[in-house]
Amino acid sequence: MTEVSINASREYEPTFGDYVALLKPRVMSLVVFTALVGLLVAPVSLHPFEAFCAILFIAIGAGASGALNMWYDADIDAVMRRTAKRPVPSGRVAPGEALAIGLGLSGISVVMLGLATNLEAAALLAFTIFFYAVIYTMWLKRWTPQNIVIGGAAGAFPPMVGWVAATGSVSLEAVLMFALIFMWTPPHFWALALFMRSDYDDAGVPMLTVTHGRPATRRHILVYTVLLAPVAVGLALTSVGGPVTLALAVALNAWFLKGAVDIWRRDEVMAEADNYAVEKKFFRFSLYYLFLHFGALVFDLSLRSAGWL
Structure with missing residues (x-):
C-alpha cells in the first residue's frame, strides 16, 4: 500500500x-x-x-x-x-x-x-x-x-x-448457497465495470475491462450468467428449497440471462449512445437478485414450518 x-x-x-x-x-x-x-x-x-x-x-x-x-x-x-x-x-x-x-x-x-x-x-x-x-x-x-x-x-x-x-458441519445445501453467490459476483461487478471503467484505469486495477477490453467482458458476463442458472435451480431442488424458491429461481435467472444476452449483443457505440442504460439496468437488477433468492428460501422454510409443504 x-x-x-x-x-x-x-x-x-x-x-x-x-x-x-x-x-x-x-x-x-x-x-x-x-x-x-x-x-x-x-x-x-x-x-x-x-x-x-x-x-x-x-x-x-x-x-x-x-x-x-x-x-x-x-x-x-x-x-x-x-x-x-x-x-x-x-x-x-x-x-x-x-x-x-x-x-x-x-x-x-x-x-x-x-x-x-x-x-x-x-x-x-x-x-x-x-x-x-x-x-x-x-x-x-x-x-x-x-x-x-x-x-x-x-x-x-x-x-x-x-x-x-x-x-x-458443511453440507450440499451450504455449498450451493456459497456457489450461488460465487457465480453471481462476476457478472454483478463486471456490469459495474463496463460503465465505470475509467475509475479502474485511473487506479491501475486490472479489472477485466482494462486488461481484456469490454467485448471480452461482455462475453464473460454471459458465460457466468449461463453457469449461474443451474446453481440457482439446483439449490431450489435441495432440502432447503421448495416451490417458491424454484419458481423464483426460474423467473429471476430467465430475466438475468436475457439481460446478459442483451449486454453481449451490444458494442461500445451502442452503449455510449444510451449512456450504458442496459448495463446499468442489469447491475441494478443484480442488487436485488440475491436478496430475492435467499428471501425465497426463508419463505419456503415458513411454509414447511406451517405444515403446508
Whole structure:
C-alpha cells in the first residue's frame, strides 16, 4: 500500500457515522442477510439468543473485513470517483486507526463466534476475513483480472458460516448457497465495470475491462450468467428449497440471462449512445437478485414450518 494524502485537517474529529462507513454497511447488510438465511434453513435450530449472537459476530467480522480493505486500498480509493469519499482516502479516519479497528474487530468476532456457537464456524469466519483482507485485497485485486472471480469467494462464505454455526458441519445445501453467490459476483461487478471503467484505469486495477477490453467482458458476463442458472435451480431442488424458491429461481435467472444476452449483443457505440442504460439496468437488477433468492428460501422454510409443504 502506498502513502495516501489526507485531505482533511488534522483537527478533524471522526464522527460515529465515519466509523460506521468504515465497516461498509451496505456490504454488511448482504452478509448479515445471507448468513441469517444460512442459519435459519439449517436442519439444526439454535436458541434465539445464540442465533442473535452468531449473526452479530458474523456482522462484526464483515465490518472488520471492510475496515481492513479500506485501510489497504486507501491509495487506489483516493483516485476513484466511486470510492474517493470513503473515510480513509477522504481523511476522516486515519489509516492506522482503520487498521487497528479492523484487526481488533476481527479478533473479537472470531473468538466470540467460537464461544457462542462452535469452533468450526469461528475458523470459517477467520478464513473468510483472511481471504477478503489478504488474498483478495492485498493480492488478487492488484494482480489479476480474475480478482473478482476468485475474490468473490469471500462474499460467498457468509451463508456457509451461518449454516456451520448451527450444524457444525458443511453440507450440499451450504455449498450451493456459497456457489450461488460465487457465480453471481462476476457478472454483478463486471456490469459495474463496463460503465465505470475509467475509475479502474485511473487506479491501475486490472479489472477485466482494462486488461481484456469490454467485448471480452461482455462475453464473460454471459458465460457466468449461463453457469449461474443451474446453481440457482439446483439449490431450489435441495432440502432447503421448495416451490417458491424454484419458481423464483426460474423467473429471476430467465430475466438475468436475457439481460446478459442483451449486454453481449451490444458494442461500445451502442452503449455510449444510451449512456450504458442496459448495463446499468442489469447491475441494478443484480442488487436485488440475491436478496430475492435467499428471501425465497426463508419463505419456503415458513411454509414447511406451517405444515403446508
